[in-house]
Amino acid sequence: MNSMGNKKTKCLLIHGFGGGVHEVQPLADHLMGHRYEVFCPTLKGHSATKKDMKKATYTEWIDSAERELLRLKEAGDEILLIGFSMGGLIAFNLACKHNIKAIVTINTPIFYWNLFRVFLNLVDDIKCKKCNHIKRYIKAKGNSPFLAMIQFLLLLRQTKAKLAKINCPLLIIQAEDDDTVRRKSVDYIYKHVSSEKKKIRYFHEGGHLILLSPMADQVCFCVEDFIQDQ
Incomplete structure (x- = not known):
């Protein structure tokens, strides 16, 4: 069993904006296969209809993850937070309030929409006579109501002001073609957190949904190695 002394390490895995647990399931499966206890809460408003997404606030997104965190901490176990995309912002908020063993962020935004990469993806669709990227952009727009986007921007703004409070070990994972x-x-993120132990790992490919890409296995082993080092 993965532990330190008598305390076990539990992993709280937080999905992204407009998505769901499916975005992070490959990483959850990998870690559970290596005998880690992994928990993946569904954020408020992300489990049903677009109408529910419109009603949810960013504080409710944070509360959704915090409730699971508090439940896990009842046993006195150490908690490691893994946040995909917006889930990384939520992880930072939780780490400001609770004692966290370490944080992993995967493609977490401070500055969003790489328009040049979007252009390249659309060109690729045209050249290859396919619509993979176009379909994904249309789906993303449908999953991102205007009111929900406002909540995301509020979350981003207030999280940036809290980064200096982050002092636990941190691994920042980023796909270069995101x-x-x-x-x-x-x-x-690297510059503004106060963590003394922090590292960056870039992956050349994988896109934003890197855990659903052919690079998923490499990312999973990277996260596992980081956890073992803590």
């Missing part, structure tokens, strides 16, 4: 998160987000 069309949703601009690469300078990594530099911003």
Whole structure:
């Protein structure tokens, strides 16, 4: 069993904006296969209809993850937070309030929409006579009501002001071909957190949904290695 002394390490895995647990399931399965206890809460408003997404606030998104965190902490076990995309912002908020063993962020935005990469993806669709990227952009727009986007921007703004309070070990993972998160987000996070133990790991490919890409296995082993080092 993965533990330190008598305390076990439990992993709280937080999905992204407009998505769901499916975005992070490959990582959850990998870690559970290596005998880690992994928990993946569904954020408020992300489990049903677009109408529910419109009603949910960013504080309710945070509360959804915090309730699971508090439940896990009842046993006195150590908690490691893993946040995909917006889930990384939520992880930072939780770490400001609770004692956290370490944090992993995966494609977490500070600066969003890499328009040049979006352009390249659309060109690729045209050249290859396919619509993979176009379909994904249309689906993303449908999953992102205007009111929900406002809540995301509020979450982003208030999280940036809290980064200096983050002092636990941190691993920042970023796909270089991510069309949703601009690469300078990594530099911003690295510069503004107070963690003495922090590292960056870039992956050349994988896109925003890197855990659903052919790079997923490499990312999973990277996260596992980081957890074992803590």
